Amino acid sequence: MSRAIPLLVVSTGCPSGIGPEVSVAAAASLRGAATVLLGDEQTLRAAAELRRISQRRLVAWDGRSRDPAKVYFAQVGEALKDRDRAPGKPNARAGRAQLEYVEAGYTLVKSSELAALVTGPVSKAAIAHSGLERASSFLGHTEWLQALDGAETSVMCFVSERLATSLVTTHVPIQRVPREVKPAGVRAATVELARLLQQLGNARPSLAVASLNPHAGESKLLGGEEARAIAPGITAAKKVLGKSAVVTGPIGAETAYRKASAGGYDGVVAMYHDQATIPMKLLAFGDAVNVTAGLSIVRTSVDHGTAYDIAWRGGADESGMRAALELGARIVRGRAA
Numbered sequence: 001m002s003r004a005i006p007l008l009v010v011s012t013g014c015p016s017g018i019g020p021e022v023s024v025a026a027a028a029s030l031r032g033a034a035t036v037l038l039g040d041e042q043t044l045r046a047a048a049e050l051r052r053i054s055q056r057r058l059v060a061w062d063g064r065s066r067d068p069a070k071v072y073f074a075q076v077g078e079a080l081k082d083r084d085r086a087p088g089k090p091n092a093r094a095g096r097a098q099l100e101y102v103e104a105g106y107t108l109v110k111s112s113e114l115a116a117l118v119t120g121p122v123s124k125a126a127i128a129h130s131g132l133e134r135a136s137s138f139l140g141h142t143e144w145l146q147a148l149d150g151a152e153t154s155v156m157c158f159v160s161e162r163l164a165t166s167l168v169t170t171h172v173p174i175q176r177v178p179r180e181v182k183p184a185g186v187r188a189a190t191v192e193l194a195r196l197l198q199q200l201g202n203a204r205p206s207l208a209v210a211s212l213n214p215h216a217g218e219s220k221l222l223g224g225e226e227a228r229a230i231a232p233g234i235t236a237a238k239k240v241l242g243k244s245a246v247v248t249g250p251i252g253a254e255t256a257y258r259k260a261s262a263g264g265y266d267g268v269v270a271m272y273h274d275q276a277t278i279p280m281k282l283l284a285f286g287d288a289v290n291v292t293a294g295l296s297i298v299r300t301s302v303d304h305g306t307a308y309d310i311a312w313r314g315g316a317d318e319s320g321m322r323a324a325l326e327l328g329a330r331i332v333r334g335r336a337a
Contacts, residue, residue: 006114016086019121027071084097099130154293169271186237199331
């Protein structure tokens, strides 16, 4: 098959959650790109049976082929036992397995052309408590992939048809957010969101940078982070981007997201996790895609969790995973253009 066909490498997530199911179902419905599911063969075959997808569609990957009509899989690590995929009850082996899938996926994408890593939902707790010494401090894909990649920075972004947003801080306690908001982080989140939107076809995106405090701090009456860190970060970002993007801020987060959702901005830079994810999930839950910008590879992900309460019942919605696959292919093509 032509190398012009994107290769989407899927780490299928926690075997006790909905990751295997949505991965198989989304890959089976995808067009225009080849998918390779990294996980446990019997788990993936059980997921295919659950969704009434022909076992003949699942083909062991030979390391080269890129046929969009097939759903390739690759066994990673030792085969799992039934107890390792008990619905909603991940054990230590399941914790180790889901991290192994992510790491194998990164290695494969790093060594491949026109490829993206698409990650299924994992349990941070299961990974951290899996017994792997290196995983004891696992906080999430974003931080882990940055370390694997040796990247100077990584920026968590969410993209949907209606809204795109990036985060200056990610998985940190709320009490630490004010001191974690720094000019360098604001600059990185702004620049990487602009570049991501450019890769998706927006030649000159318009961005709003949200404030941390209500009403952008009210001239420091409600806080000084806007003057101390956010405004200098915006200035630095403008120097990097030049005329390739329009950057406004800091402005109140409520105003930034309201105007962006109405089409007034192409993207919003948020200061902390829930400042971004609450509006995103209200506007586009299930359709939004998590993107890690700043890495040497393309990485996208579903915007939902392991959904242990509905795992292995056959009713999980695969649209989020399909959106992550489709966006991964778009970004790969945009980078190659």
